[in-house]
Each structure stands twice: as C-alpha cells, then as structure tokens.
C-alpha cells in the first residue's frame with residue numbers, strides 16, 4: 001500500500017485543488033504583487049512561475065509535502081554518496097563529476113574526486129591533441145571529423161549539449177550515430193574520409209546491441225580503406241567495461257573510463273562529454289561543468305521557496321498528481337536548443353517512468369509525465385493550436401535568453417515578443433466579450449465565429465529567462481532539470497536511477513534476431529509470429 005497518497009498533506013492538497021479549481025489566472029493577477037511573489041532571480045537565471053494555477057497556500061502545502069517526504073535529507077543522501085539507487089545498490093554521484101570544491105568524496109574508502117580529476121585531465125589532453133593535430137590518423141593526417149557512436153544516455157546527452165553549444169564549436173566537426181538502422185551510419189560517413197575520421201565508441205556497458213553493431217561496421221570501414229594497425233589511432237572508447245573494450249581492439253590508452261555511480265542519462269558530465277570537449281575545447285567544457293556545479297550548490301543550500309529545481313519540481317507535480325495532466329512541454333525560444341527536449345525527455349521518462357515504490361509496492365498515484373517539445377516560434381505554427389484550444393491541460397516551460405548569440409537587426413526582439421505573447425495568451429486567453437468587440441464586423445457567411453475565436457486561457461506556464469547562452473548557462477540549465485526530476489522521484493518514492501523497463505524489449509529483440517537468422521518463428525503469439533513470417537518471406 002503506497003503511503004504518500006494516504007497522508008493528510010496529500011489529502012489536503014486534493015481538497016485545496018478542488019477549492020481553487022474555479023479560480024482563473026485572470027483573478028490571480030488582480031494581485032499586483034503576483035509577479036513578485038512567484039518569481040525568482042538566481043544570478044543569470046530568472047524564473048517566472050506566476051502564470052501557474054497556484055496560490056501562496058498551494059506552494060505552502062507543496063512545501064509541506066516536500067518536508068513530509070524529507071526532501072532535504074534525500075538531497076543530502078544523493079550528494080553524500082549514499083546508495084540511493086537501491087535496486088542496483090549504487091550511489092548516484094554525477095554531481096561529483098562537476099564538483100569544483102576541495103571536498104573529498106569517499107566511496108569504498110577511495111576519494112573518487114581524485115579518480116574523476118585523472119579522467120578529466122585525460123579528456124583535456126586528448127581533446128587538445130585532436131584539436132591541435134598532435135594526435136593524428138594512421139596516415140599522418142590531422143583529424144577533421146569525429147564520429148561519436150552511442151545510444152540513449154551515451155548519445156542524447158552529449159549530442160544535445162553539443163548542438164546547444166554549436167555557436168562555440170571551433171574544433172573538428174562532430175557527428176553522432178545512435179540508431180542501429182544502417183542508414184544513419186551510412187549517411188554520416190558518406191562524405192567523410194577514413195584517413196581523417198576518429199571514432200568514439202561510447203557505451204557504459206560496452207554490450208549495447210545497437211552501439212556494438214555500429215562500432216563493428218565503423219571498424220570494418222576503417223579496415224576496408226586503411227589497415228588493422230589504424231584501429232589504434234582511429235578508435236577511442238568511453239566505457240566502464242575495460243575488458244570488453246580491449247576485446248573489441250581498442251588500445252588501453254584510448255579508453256576513457258567512468259563509474260557505476262554515474263547513470264547513463266546523467267553522464268554528459270563525465271568522459272561521455274569527450275566529443276563536446278573536442279568540439280568546443282576543454283576550457284569551455286570545464287565551464288559547462290562549472291555551471292552544473294553552481295546549480296548543485298544552489299539546490300543543496302537554498303530553502304524551498306528560493307530553490308529553482310524544487311519549485312519547478314513541485315509545480316510540475318501539482319499538475320501531474322492533482323490536475324491529471326499527462327504531459328508537459330519544453331519550448332525553447334532559441335535555435336541552439338532545438339533538440340533540448342529530446343534529452344530532457346530521456347532524463348525524465350527513463351528516471352521517473354516507474355510504478356514500483358520504495359516498499360516494492362505498486363504506486364497508487366501518477367508518476368513521471370510524458371515530456372516533449374519543439375522550439376518556438378516553429379511550434380506556434382504546428383502544435384500550439386492544441387495548447388491554446390485543445391481539451392487537454394499541458395503545462396509548458398518556456399525558455400529564452402535575454403541576449404541572442406546572433407544579434408541581427410530585430411530578429412531577437414521578434415523572437416522574444418513571441419515568447420512573451422504565447423505565455424500571455426495561454427494564461428489569459430480571450431473572453432467571449434473581448435472577441436465580440438474585436439470581430440463585430442467579421443461575422444460573415446452566417447457562421448458564428450465567436451466560440452471559435454474564444455480562448456479560455458488558464459493554461460499554465462513557467463518562463464525561464466537566462467542572460468545568455470554560454471557553456472556555463474547550459475550546464476546550469478541541464479543540472480536544473482536533473483534536479484527537478486530528482487525532486488519529483490523523491491516525493492513519489494520511486495528509484496529515479498534504474499531503468500529495468502528497457503530490459504524486456506532488449507532481451508526479446510535478441511531472441512527474435514536469432515529466429516530471423518535461422519528463418520524460424522517464435523511459436524508463441526500469433527501476431528509476432530505472423531509478422532515474422534511476413535518479414536521472412538520478403
């Protein structure tokens with residue numbers, strides 16, 4: 001029997017939701033202090049959460065819920081290396097990777113900060129060598145292209161961060177290949193020269209089917225054009241499984257390790273970030289780490305009402321559990337963050353898509369939301385119709401920068417005007433009366449357009465306004481979402497750091513592949529067998 005939904009505080013939150021359900025954001029905004037009361041400035045980050053369906057009482061109750069679940073001590077447990085990933089008996093210390101303090105972090109009698117620094121130094125030396133050409137390919141040429149092969153956390157994090165920091169790229173071009181669909185590798189290698197291409201094989205386990213298949217094909221490509229001896233120079237691996245890497249044929253000095261206390265989807269801060277360091281240089285990669293560290297300090301030390309990840313986590317939970325919102329959208333108004341939501345989608349859905357709680361019982365409340373999103377203004381001309389006039393409640397995070405990296409005439413003002421306009425339209429809508437005034441003369445062809453042109457509003461948004469897109473601010477932003485997800489997982493009492501839910505499909509794929517190779521069927525369900533037969537006759 002799950003506990004949190006039986007607590008008084010949960011029951012009070014439910015009651016409170018019913019009480020405030022009929023209050024419109026238009027009513028809340030009669031309070032001239034609303035913006036001041038529900039916004040927060042933390043250095044270069046500004047969060048406006050006033051356009052949410054919340055009152056001071058809501059936040060008070062949510063903070064009480066966090067207290068009830070001992071959120072602060074759960075946060076400390078993570079930072080102190082307690083084994084909070086209890087199904088895998090592991091600490092969760094991606095935060096140690098970016099910890100810039102002098103403090104030691106002892107795990108199994110070892111100060112892991114020393115190990116971490118050694119690997120970072122290696123990332124520094126290697127990325128520098130690739131960038132300045134002192135590390136060359138087999139035929140003595142400088143590397144022009146780097147192909148990073150990985151999937152899931154070994155792909156999405158570095159891929160999305162790398163995209164976000166494209167403005168700062170001044171090293172070899174970095175490509176990312178994840179899908180086992182040969183077309184992805186083929187298309188990426190199409191215009192590359194084996195002599196000037198370096199492969200980074202990123203896999204925590206070094207057993208993941210897709211990555212291993214792609215890595216072998218990449219190896220064959222090098223063998224076809226160069227020689228066996230070239231592998232040592234053209235391949236590096238990022239993995240915790242040294243033995244498997246060596247079996248694959250990658251030399252020991254080209255192995256970048258990380259540790260089991262770093263979850264795949266939290267690993268961009270580790271050597272998995274090597275392609276980023278190659279693209280932007282180690283100095284800037286380190287600024288990205290510093291950004292993450294700044295958010296860690298903030299998360300650990302600030303009270304609930306001054307704490308960005310805690311506020312975002314609790315407000316998100318409010319909709320998820322008390323308004324039955326099934327999804328939330330992340331809408332960055334910045335080209336460089338076009339794929340940002342892809343990474344947060346994995347981070348959130350792989351972390352909190354769980355139905356078993358700390359007591360090994362099925363939860364009796366909703367856990368992780370569906371996360372999705374696309375950049376503005378493009379989204380406005382695609383899915384925003386549903387956000388404005390659909391039947392579903394979809395809370396959104398809008399992310400914008402005060403300064404554009406490409407300040408050309410009034411582009412940025414137009415972009416930001418759209419961001420502000422959308423959150424305003426979503427919050428306040430347009431009443432029948434307002435529509436009547438506006439379209440008095442447009443009521444043509446006998447169609448009453450008034451209901452069609454009415455916007456109910458009351459659709460909640462957060463706006464995260466950041467001074468400027470830099471490696472540091474991207475580090476902060478990513479850590480902000482990591483911790484937001486932590487807050488929610490901690491309150492739902494689920495393990496945000498395992499991912500057993502991906503295993504069944506992986507195992508079945510291996511079984512089915514064997515059947516495909518022997519041209520037989522599983523002899524089990526008629527649908528899968530039927531499909532296999534169809535596939536095999538082709």
Ligand code: F6P
Pocket residue numbers: 151152153154202203204205206207208211264265350499502
């Ligand atoms: O599919 C789940 C998963 O285990 C992710 O958590 C992980 O990031 C990804 O696969 C890739 O795993 P690996 O880095 O071991 O290849």
